[in-house]
Each structure stands twice: as C-alpha cells, then as structure tokens.
Amino acid sequence: MKYVIRFASACALVAAVAANAHADTLTIATEGAYPPFNTTNSDGTVSGFDVDITKALCERMNAQCTIVAQDWDGIIPGLMAKKYDAIVASMIVTDERKKKIAFTNHYYRTPLSIAVPKDSDITDAQINFKGRTIGAQGAATQGIYAEDHYEKAGAKLNLYPTLDEANAELKNGRVDAVIADKFPLLEWINKASDDCCKIIGDVNGTDADAAIAVRQSDNALRERFNKALDEIVADGTYQKISSKYFDFNIY
Structure with missing residues (x-):
C-alpha cells in the first residue's frame, strides 16, 4: 500500500511539474510591420515598443516567451487556432473583437489621426472626405472606422495589408489622406526624409485602448498579464521602456 501511495504521489508531482513547465512557456504573436510598436529587422527578428513590453511582462511572470511575427489579417485566427498564446501587437479593444477573444487591461491609449500631403488643401481632420480618396490598413480599427464614417458618406476608401503600404500610397499621391493610429503615423512622418506629408x-x-489579446478560455493567463502589467507600471519599468520611443505619455 505504501508503494502504491508513493507511486501515486510521484506521478502527481511529475504531472504538476509538467503543467507548470507548460504554463511558463508562452508563444506571443506580434505583427512586425507597425513601427515604432513592432517591426521586422533584416535578420528576421522583431523589435519595438510591443516587443520590449512583452519581454518585460514575460520576465515579471517568470515565463519563457517566444515572440513570432504574424500578418495582421491572420493574427486573430492564429490565436484562436492555438498557434500562439497571446497577441501583443497594438491591438485596439473593440466590442466586435471581444465576441471572439479576450483582452487584458490597456497598455497604452491612442486616438486616430489624419495625414495628408504637405501641400494638401485638406486642413480639418473632422470632415467626412466626401469625393476624396482615403487610405487605411484593412482589418484594423482605422479601416473599420473609415468604412463606417467616410465610405458611407461618399468617400472612396482604399484598404491595404499594412500601414506602410497606405503611407506609401499617400506619399505617391494615390490617396488624398490616410487615417491611422496617431503614434505610428507620427513616427513615419518624423522619420520621412522628404518631408512629404x-x-x-x-x-x-x-x-x-490597446491591449493584449488572449483566447476567451484563458482567463488565468489574462490575469497573469494584468498583474505583471500593473507591476511594471508601478515600479517604473513601463516608463523606462516608453521613453525609448516617445517623449510624451502614451499610457
């Protein structure tokens, strides 16, 4: 009987260790095409604000994390198909997305902004762009906003797989304006060498709110992220990371 009990206890211990090892090994997806938040380097690695925040959170959770790049169009389907455990890719929280996935507390906030060519006669970001052509990233909140507010009001809407492609169309004069999250749009304009826009x-x-996305069934993981996020904000780690990219508060 003692042997049976010891054997059962040993099995339970092995199972617990295996479960913990699994819980502390995470794969995190980002887009890799949204500077300064996430970008793909020449060697195939990803970097940026989202990546640095991910690394800080994983360190705080004592989790071994692998960060992978995933095209935006497939990033939510990939999460639901369990290709990775979470998304840290500047994803905006929306009611429509919450029908499929769950979100942590925000890790930054952003408005949408409008960019136009330097010599444009468009001066008001609040117009409906009727009769104009506006560009945006498809399957993103800016694209959805443009569909609901501009296309329905009579604007022509061109959607692109990435913000970089939308910005290139603006630079080349193929669209009259681009709508996008303010901070990556500002990054692009500040770094443009030709002062085009x-x-x-x-x-x-x-x-x-931009937040981390997890599967709806992974509430324990969501709470781990929330706890770690609270900790890096409280001890100054978040601000240290943020100051590498922004000279203003985005939290």
Missing part, C-alpha cells in the same frame, strides 16, 4: 489633427472621439 503632415498630420492635420486627431479624429474626435476615437481615443481607444
């Missing part, structure tokens, strides 16, 4: 303002009422 400018931001004319934020779109009223579009301030939104």
Whole structure:
C-alpha cells in the first residue's frame, strides 16, 4: 500500500511539474510591420515598443516567451487556432473583437489621426472626405472606422495589408489622406526624409485602448498579464521602456 501511495504521489508531482513547465512557456504573436510598436529587422527578428513590453511582462511572470511575427489579417485566427498564446501587437479593444477573444487591461491609449500631403488643401481632420480618396490598413480599427464614417458618406476608401503600404500610397499621391493610429503615423512622418506629408489633427472621439489579446478560455493567463502589467507600471519599468520611443505619455 505504501508503494502504491508513493507511486501515486510521484506521478502527481511529475504531472504538476509538467503543467507548470507548460504554463511558463508562452508563444506571443506580434505583427512586425507597425513601427515604432513592432517591426521586422533584416535578420528576421522583431523589435519595438510591443516587443520590449512583452519581454518585460514575460520576465515579471517568470515565463519563457517566444515572440513570432504574424500578418495582421491572420493574427486573430492564429490565436484562436492555438498557434500562439497571446497577441501583443497594438491591438485596439473593440466590442466586435471581444465576441471572439479576450483582452487584458490597456497598455497604452491612442486616438486616430489624419495625414495628408504637405501641400494638401485638406486642413480639418473632422470632415467626412466626401469625393476624396482615403487610405487605411484593412482589418484594423482605422479601416473599420473609415468604412463606417467616410465610405458611407461618399468617400472612396482604399484598404491595404499594412500601414506602410497606405503611407506609401499617400506619399505617391494615390490617396488624398490616410487615417491611422496617431503614434505610428507620427513616427513615419518624423522619420520621412522628404518631408512629404503632415498630420492635420486627431479624429474626435476615437481615443481607444490597446491591449493584449488572449483566447476567451484563458482567463488565468489574462490575469497573469494584468498583474505583471500593473507591476511594471508601478515600479517604473513601463516608463523606462516608453521613453525609448516617445517623449510624451502614451499610457
């Protein structure tokens, strides 16, 4: 009987260790095409604010994390198919997305902004762009906003797989304006060598939360992320990371 009990206890211990090892090994997806938040380097690695925040959170959770790049169109399907455990890719929380996946608390907030060519006659970010052509990243909140507010009002809407492609179309004069999250749009304009474009303002009422996405069944993981996020904000780690990319508060 003692042998049976000891054998059962040993099996339970092995199972617990295996479960913990699994829980502390995570795969995190980001887009890799959304600087300064996430970008793909020449050697195939990813870097940026999202990546640095991910590494800080994983360290705080004592988790071994692998960060992978995933095209935006497939990033939610990949999570639901269990290709990875979470998404840290500047994803905006929306009611539509919450029908499929769950979100942590926000890790930054952003409005939508409008960029136009330097010599554009468009000066008001609040217009409906009727008769104009506006570009945006497809399957993203800016694309959805443009469909609901501009295309229905008579604007022509061109959607692109990445923000970089939308910005290139603006630079080349193929669209009259681009709508996007403010911070990556500002990053692109500030780093452009030809001074082609400018931001004319934020779109009223579009301030939104960017958060980490997990599967709806992974509430324990969501809470681990929330706890770790609270800790890195409280001890200054978040601000240290943020200051590498921004000279203003995005939290």
